[in-house]
Amino acid sequence: MVRRLFRENQPASSDRILYPGAGTGPFAAAVERVCDAEGWEYPDGYAVETDPEHVEEARVRDLSHVDFYRQNYLDDDMLDAGWFEYIIGNPPYVPIEGLSEEEKKRYKSAFRTAVGRFDLYLLFFERSLELLSPGGVLSFVTPEKFEYVDTAEPLRRLLTAEDTHVKEIEHIDEDAFTGLVTFPCITTVQRTDTVEARETRVTLRDGTTHVAILPDDGSSWASNIRDANIEEMQTGATLEDVTERISPGVATGADDVFTMNREDVPDGIEDTWIRPTASGSQLREFDGPYTDSVFVCPYRDDGTLADVDALGRFAEWLEEHRNRLEGRSCVDKGKTWYAWHENPPMQDLLQPKIVFRDIAKEPKFWPENSGDVVPKHSVYYTVPKDSVPMDALLNYLNSPEAKMWMEAHCQKAHNGYYRLQSQVLRELPVPKEWADSFQATL
Numbered sequence: 001m002v003r004r005l006f007r008e009n010q011p012a013s014s015d016r017i018l019y020p021g022a023g024t025g026p027f028a029a030a031v032e033r034v035c036d037a038e039g040w041e042y043p044d045g046y047a048v049e050t051d052p053e054h055v056e057e058a059r060v061r062d063l064s065h066v067d068f069y070r071q072n073y074l075d076d077d078m079l080d081a082g083w084f085e086y087i088i089g090n091p092p093y094v095p096i097e098g099l100s101e102e103e104k105k106r107y108k109s110a111f112r113t114a115v116g117r118f119d120l121y122l123l124f125f126e127r128s129l130e131l132l133s134p135g136g137v138l139s140f141v142t143p144e145k146f147e148y149v150d151t152a153e154p155l156r157r158l159l160t161a162e163d164t165h166v167k168e169i170e171h172i173d174e175d176a177f178t179g180l181v182t183f184p185c186i187t188t189v190q191r192t193d194t195v196e197a198r199e200t201r202v203t204l205r206d207g208t209t210h211v212a213i214l215p216d217d218g219s220s221w222a223s224n225i226r227d228a229n230i231e232e233m234q235t236g237a238t239l240e241d242v243t244e245r246i247s248p249g250v251a252t253g254a255d256d257v258f259t260m261n262r263e264d265v266p267d268g269i270e271d272t273w274i275r276p277t278a279s280g281s282q283l284r285e286f287d288g289p290y291t292d293s294v295f296v297c298p299y300r301d302d303g304t305l306a307d308v309d310a311l312g313r314f315a316e317w318l319e320e321h322r323n324r325l326e327g328r329s330c331v332d333k334g335k336t337w338y339a340w341h342e343n344p345p346m347q348d349l350l351q352p353k354i355v356f357r358d359i360a361k362e363p364k365f366w367p368e369n370s371g372d373v374v375p376k377h378s379v380y381y382t383v384p385k386d387s388v389p390m391d392a393l394l395n396y397l398n399s400p401e402a403k404m405w406m407e408a409h410c411q412k413a414h415n416g417y418y419r420l421q422s423q424v425l426r427e428l429p430v431p432k433e434w435a436d437s438f439q440a441t442l
């Protein structure tokens, strides 16, 4: 990043460089290393960090070109620091939930980018654009989401304003930040005074590069940036074509009766009637579909409802809940008193499948390889067709391309969460090789 920052503009001691959210000073140290290696003068450094321990640690590193200040980069007094020829950093990725009410209010009134469910790195971009001198260059590593999410519309406008040029965007490996589920990118921006060709050099994770012209009206950059990938995605095949079904889990109409912890299953109920289950919140809590919850389930493996005589001790136990079960609307409409609201499609449910939450902050998909979990209604599941490799489909659904498509197409709930409805997911384009094997199957 440092080399990229200086690529076309070598630093001089009269230049100023800013390190927002400087941490313990890794970028400042890299600047000294690069300048030493190239025989360049050090620019004059100004580092800003709120964490006192980081500031302390950075100061003892004795980086001669830079002063470390304990300061909030988003406070107004930052604007008194003057202009900078270079700005480089890894801004904090703090979603709105991590902020106090007071901070949210303050930021909303001070930043154009603080709209909806904003994230601090958007504000770091805006503040940096305010501090970048004419001709100055900025390089940030951030999540790539600002390229296409609705919340980043104001930032996209700022980045494509007349005097601002996004020179380069490089998508870097997902594991560049251990432990963080984020698709990172490095963005290089220059403040220009000439209205030149607005070309952005884009490097994707597969190493391919192309030149994009980004729209300047705040609309998503997705198709401009992912040009190649998206074209490749137009195979004519969709998720619906390569899966047996995409459905919500079962609705019993009385989960309070039919679900419990495994250890609470009454003695004497045979294992045949016990099915592991998971709810949407458990998928997140257990990071997958394997939990300690079960359904006591009166349906056989073929999906038929067992006769009460066949249920043994389970029938006695159901009898204890008869009033509650008879009170359900499905019984009014003619269902057997211990039947579920909907007949569970057991033959599809009892297969290796992919499970996901119906409403999620970010789309995420888990494997259910054992094929015995019967998901609750708040979990969706999809069963790949025989010709489609489960692992590959799972990787694809969790890929940045698929995620981008979902974030662009799925409805949003009031809290900004995505609704991963089956009718939308059915339309998700899938890669060419499955389209081909799908055609071959046809």
Ligand SMILES: C[S@@+](CC[C@H](N)C(=O)[O-])C[C@H]1O[C@@H](n2cnc3c(N)ncnc32)[C@H](O)[C@@H]1O
Residues within 6 Å of the ligand: 020, 021, 022, 023, 024, 025, 026, 027, 048, 049, 050, 051, 054, 071, 072, 073, 074, 089, 090, 091, 092, 093
């Ligand atoms: C993702 S870390 C990056 C640290 C460092 N630049 C690096 O690359 O290792 C973001 C840093 O920003 C700091 N930070 C968070 N909010 C800040 C704010 N409002 N003003 C200044 N620094 C902030 C955090 O304490 C943290 O050290």
